[in-house]
Amino acid sequence: AQSVTQPDIHITVSEGASLELRCNYSYGATPYLFWYVQSPGQGLQLLLKYFSGDTLVQGIKGFEAEFKRSQSSFNLRKPSVHWSDAAEYFCAVGARQAGTALIFGKGTTLSVSS
């Protein structure tokens, strides 16, 4: 069965600074990988996803993530953080076999300081 680890529970970044949120997964083959964001009072929103091909994927709001098979990682990055990026971020993994739902990590809370 697949699993996801987000090692950082809470990260604080200064506005305008770069951001990297870590995600490690466990799965026997190449998984489908996702990053979702959850802002207070709102539902989870998809930022980006990796299925195959180019290992660097671009998402919405200026986010990108890189799939590294050798490290079983899918870290989320943004070159310059805005105050509106403060939210909770979840990495999720999906198995390529049909009938298996997404498994989510425990999340990383991002705070942005001015």
Next chain:
Amino acid sequence: GAGVSQTPSNKVTEKGKYVELRCDPISGHTALYWYRQSLGQGPEFLIYFQGTGAADDSGLPNDRFFAVRPEGSVSTLKIQRTERGDSAVYLCASSLGQPGTGELFFGEGSRLTVL
């Protein structure tokens, strides 16, 4: 509707009571999922429907939890004999394709508090 709709948004009940939570998915989405999110945790998978049938209910914690989707659209999550540990936000999501392959569209959740 335009998005996934969940009702009620908040539900407070007493221990031992029965609760129903409703999810109205995006029109045309064949797959529907229920997740549970406790404070400080990520969404935890409960059950997934493809059409009217439960394709995977391995995440349901015990037999007090049950979900239906009789016409392949709206789904109801039913919790019997509620316990304080059932307090959480219950999230519903829908998608077009097979789970794990495409984007899930989430509702804003139903916050359940069991006193």
